[in-house]
Amino acid sequence: MIYVDNAATTKTSEAAIKAMLPYMSEIYGNPSSLHEMGQVAAEALFSARKTVANALGAKPNEIYFTSGGSESDNQAIISCAELGEKKGKKHIISSAIEHHAVLHTLDKLSKRGFKITLLPANADGIVKPSDLEKSITDDTALVTVMYANNEIGTVQPIAELGAICKKHKIPFHTDAVQAVGHLPINVVNDNIDMLSLSAHKFGGPKGVGALYVRNGVALSPFINGGAQERGKRAGTENLPAIVGMATALTESISTMDKTSKKLIKLRNELIQGLLAIPHSVLNGDAKNRLPGNVNICFEGIEGEGLLLLLSDAGICASSGSACTSGSLDPSHVLLAIGRPHEIAHGSLRLTLAADNTESDVKYIIKSTADVVAKLRAMSPVWKDLQEGKRNYVIQ
Secondary structure (H helix, E strand, C coil): CEECECCCCCCCCHHHHHHHCHHHHCCCCCCCCCCHHHHHHHHHHHHHHHHHHHHHCCCHHHEEEECCHHHHHHHHHHHHHHHHHHCCCCEEEEECCCCHHHHHHHHHHHCCCCEEEEECCCCCCCCCHHHHHHHCCCCEEEEECCCECCCCCEECCHHHHHHHHHHCCCCEEEECCCCECCECCCCCCCCCCEEEEEHHHCCCCCCCEEEEECCCCCCCCCCCCCCCHHHCCCCCCCHHHHHHHHHHHHHHHHCHHHHHHHHHHHHHHHHHHHHCCCCEEECCCCCCECCCEEEEEECCCCHHHHHHHHHHCCEECECCCHHHCCCCCCCHHHHHCCCCHHHHCCEEEEECCCCCCHHHHHHHHHHHHHHHHHHHHCCHHHHHHHCCCCCCCCC
């Protein structure tokens, strides 16, 4: 079985699993308890907080542990919205290619009277800083733009976007779930006020993440009921998972340069091989993208059939975000960068990890070519295209 769906989730690293075990069997105290075992747990919690902070160039008291990226996104956005509302500011700027954890939260706020501006992305999936500058008004309470896209892998000019927000004294949040552990990030240099991350995207366990909030930026409690996380997120901390996250983050950062070099080579070989299939197109910028991300559309096929036949061939892939895998609608990201509905339906996302190999890439290329040919042979749309009854969209 070849697993190339690492944007959906990664394998939990052996180091993370090993680090977690003592906090489930030996050091199982509640970090809020005053007795010795509780205090040992509290020390481990602080150590993990310090580790995550150091990885981002932040301070330990700027890190809040959450259940993952979606919760972190929700808390950051809603906090800024509530603060803005108190000041009479009800305008939020984001992008059209955000994860649904952001877009659905903004939809909810729009029903409360907030004006939402979604910046366009160009054909390569990049948001232009000049578009952000033009969209800011006196009523803007927040700007939230993702660091790297979860579907097409494009990396945004975060430092430039953050600098614009800093100039206008507007809080800047970024969903960095796909970027943390894979790209070098420094919240100070990148002008980031709030940042969301999730452990299972870089070798940590599922169900745990963090929210960075720069000191001086107001954060409202999202879950009420206790004083955990300095009163901003009630509920006993999931210490084993938090320790596993810190361990996995340390490990991924320590091997980032080596891993990125390997993945970029494999990624480019995979892109080149798949684009040799007639009437295919790469989604997202060819170079300014995550090291392991490949996203390609094939004309004349449906993505669902492609995924099922690739799975039969022993390849675990996806067509887009795992959070919308049950949807029959085409990807909003692909539509936002200008792909027509019929082309967006034929997308394939392959996301590599360090344990993938050259032989994996060769097998994926051959298998995908075979599956695409098989699906096209059964497609009336493809027949019409070949007979000239329809015009090809992808040349």
